Amino acid sequence: MDSLSRRALLSVTAAGAAATVAASAGSRPAIAAAPQSGQQAPGFYRYKVGSIEITVVNDGVSRMPITEGFVENASKDAVNAALDAAFLERDFYAGPYNPIVINTGTKLALVDTGTGEQAFQASKGLNGRLPLSLAAAGIDPAAIDAVIISHYHGDHINGLLKADGSLAFPNAEILVPAAEHKFWTDDGERSRATKPRVVAGFANARRVMAGEVLKRLRTYDWGKEVIGGVTAIATPGHTPGHSSHVVSSGGKSVYVQADVTHAPFLFARHPEWHFMLDVDPVAAEATRRKVYDMLVADRMLVQGFHYPFPAVGHVEKSGAGYREVLVNWTAAI
């Protein structure tokens, strides 16, 4: 049926205000039969903290099978029960990665880099998306003045390098926690490491934090500004030098927590859980409880690297643990 005759039919069958006959529209041919897109929206989200503009730039997601030992002090069944409670697929950990770009007006800083362009775990194609998200957000990697690193795990540092080993942010200083740099470059610490994932972490950290990266590297200390408006906070445990950052402007602030919890649908709900990637899980739990009690008491905005995109919200008490309440998406920044 062409569109002319179709329209003529419509004007007959849809008899004005009296048209109360049930439609059988399903049997009509489509005009367009538009192809399905298959493409998701770009993975970035913007918000303001005072005069500072923050852009969350999604790097994608991991997809790791959950085995016994994924949580050192909870069974795979217990983890699956938590996934059920969050309406998520059982047996897999889909951990999101969310770096942020902070534009202070005079500095453009990236906090953590995502997994990089090389294959990462068994999730190739699902992560390493930071360059796509930056491009969609109109942010030129060459315009990044500083890359602020929270800690030396691969999903936070591997994106410093392109697949060919060259610098992904060629004009950026690389600002790292002094305690973190000291730990991963200390041969004594390396020799004492026993957890397989920590041993592997030493090899990866030394591979990435070398060469051109090392030439641009400068360390920062806890309790001091890293760049104007961004203060480093000691949150050790997940790694010995693990750092969070508070971004402040005009009386507003956001607590950029990095990995104080890994994905909150597991580790905020269960602050007592010891994640297999924690270098010191007991210290990590103590830090987590202290930070989350503060976030709840102060009703403070929090940005979480492994929160579901856009990964910014507030935290409330929930049972014996905590629960994130993501901000309501808005087109108005």
Add this chain to the structure above:
Amino acid sequence: MDSLSRRALLSVTAAGAAATVAASAGSRPAIAAAPQSGQQAPGFYRYKVGSIEITVVNDGVSRMPITEGFVENASKDAVNAALDAAFLERDFYAGPYNPIVINTGTKLALVDTGTGEQAFQASKGLNGRLPLSLAAAGIDPAAIDAVIISHYHGDHINGLLKADGSLAFPNAEILVPAAEHKFWTDDGERSRATKPRVVAGFANARRVMAGEVLKRLRTYDWGKEVIGGVTAIATPGHTPGHSSHVVSSGGKSVYVQADVTHAPFLFARHPEWHFMLDVDPVAAEATRRKVYDMLVADRMLVQGFHYPFPAVGHVEKSGAGYREVLVNWTAAI
């Protein structure tokens, strides 16, 4: 400082692996001082239900001051307490608008239209964004085969028309609930209306559902397919002909609830609240409890017109009410 001398300085100050001096990077000039963007990401989100592709296309948000009577059986203080609990601004109702496009492979259907290009309430510029979101999602309004209307409130029908009064979707059939069309076109019903917002609703519905819209209008009945894969469900109360839709394909489904609850951070948390826009608030509450108990029992995916974007998730019991758990954003559709 030019970039060459800056780099030379870096190579001196960042003394390789031994660089443990605290950074004073905040005092350095930026290379880029990139301008802040001020632009949010495009407001669309895609997911699949079996072989059907759904694109959520955000129309923006209202921003209505909350007065006594906003909830007929709860005080302004009680509403503000609910906003506090949701970490939202007091005294204002920021109600999101989220139409969806359903691509079945043979039909391209829009469910509800948003507020249109004309000024809407006191929120001009914050809503009427559907055309922007469609464009960003690569969806041509002329390719829409069908517009499926849930009910005749302005935020669901006004987008049928452009600001100049012409058809926003020139090739689409307009499929409306038979009971809804009957109510708003019935002079007896109009004469018996007393609530000011219902009286205004009659005037607006008759303004929009006229002329070229009326020529393309066909009614549908509850319990039947509106188009292939999309079945109409009776959910009366908010309006007498208010309809929800179940989209099904390949053993998967999503319940498109329209206004069974308005924004869930108020009306799912408090299913007993009677919203000032409900034509029959007692019937609306009964429908809401029935639908939400079913969503909880069946762990069914739900798409909510007034949910925070992307407005799709699951529902759990929470205290004396319900709580939505939005899906985790993913780049992989």
